[in-house]
Amino acid sequence: MSTIPLAVRPALLLGVPNRITLVRTMIAMAVATYAFRTGDLTWLVVGYFSYWFGDSLDGWVARRRNEESLSGAVFDIVCDRACSFLLAAAFMATYPATIGPLAIYLVQFGVLDTMLTFSFLLWPWMLSPNYFYKVDRPIFLWNWSKPAKAMNTGAVVISLIVAGQTGAQWLPYTIAVGALVVKVVSSYRLITILCGRREAAPGEAR
Template structure:
C-alpha cells in the first residue's frame, strides 16, 4: 500500500501503532487499578514511543505525510488516556490538566495538521514554512517543554496555580500560532519544492 511520498505500512508506523496500543492499555489499567506506577509506565511508553517512531522514520528514510498524520492522531489518543489517569492520581490538578487536554486535543491538533497546506513531510519541517512557528511548537526543545513541562509541574508544584498559568500560556501561544499560520499564503515557496499541496 502506498500513500503520499511512501508506503503506509512501514517500520515507524508499526512503532506508532505498538506504542499507542501499549500506552492506552497501560493507561486504562492505571485508571481501573488507580495505580501511580502504571500511570508513569503509560506516560513513559507514550513519550519513548513518540520519540522512537520519529527517529526511526528519519534514520530509515521512511517519513511520509500519512505517517505524520497518523502519529499526530495517535498522540491525542495516548494523551486522552494518560491525562485521565493523571487526573485520577492528582485530582487537585484537574484544572490545569483539563486546560492542557483541551489545548492539545483541539487547538494543537488543528495547528499540527496545518502542515498539510504546504508540501512538507511533517511539522518537523515547518521551519521551511515559518521558522518562528516551528521554533515555538515543533523544535525539540518546544516539544519537550510543551508537554513534559506541564507533567513536571503537575507532579512537583504544591498547588495548581503554576500549572494553570503554564497551561494557559501554552494554549495562548498555540492560538497565536494558528492565527499566524492561517495568514500565510498557500502559494508560499518552500525550498526544493515547486508547488504547494492544498
C-alpha cells in the same frame, strides 16, 4: 480503479516506523487503562514514558530509514492524541486536583495544537510538521522544535507531579496557560499568513 501500485500500498501503512507507532500506542494506552483502574501514580509515569519514548523512536527510525511518509505523519499525530487524552483522563480520575490544568491542556493540545499540527497538509511537498521551518520558522520554533515539544506535554505533566508533592498548585496552571497562549499566538500568526496579511518567515531548523 486505484492508481497506486500494489507494491507501494503495504509500505504506506506497514513500514517499520508505523509499526513502532502502533505498538507504542497500544502499550501506552494499555498502561493508561491500568493506571485508570489502580489509581497508581507509578503506572501513570510509566504510561507517559512509554508514550514519549515511542513517539521519539518512531520519528527517529523514519528519518534513519528514509521512510517518512504523509500517512505516517498523520497516523503519528492521531496516536499522540489518543495516548494523551487517555493518560490525561486517568490522571484526572486519580487526582481530581489536576482537572483544572489538564482541562486547559486538553483544549490547547486537543484543539489548537491539532489544528496547527495538521496545517502542514496545506503544503503538499511537506511530509510532517518537523519541516514547517521551511514555511515559517517562528511557528516551527514555538511548536515543533525539540524544546517546544518537550514543553507542550512534558512540562505540564511534570508540573502536576511537582504540585502534588509540594502543594504548588499554581505551577501547573501557569504552565498550562502559558502553553495555551503559545498556541493562540501561533494560530493567529498562521491565519494571518494564510490570509496574506503577514509574510511568512522561512528559515533553518536551528
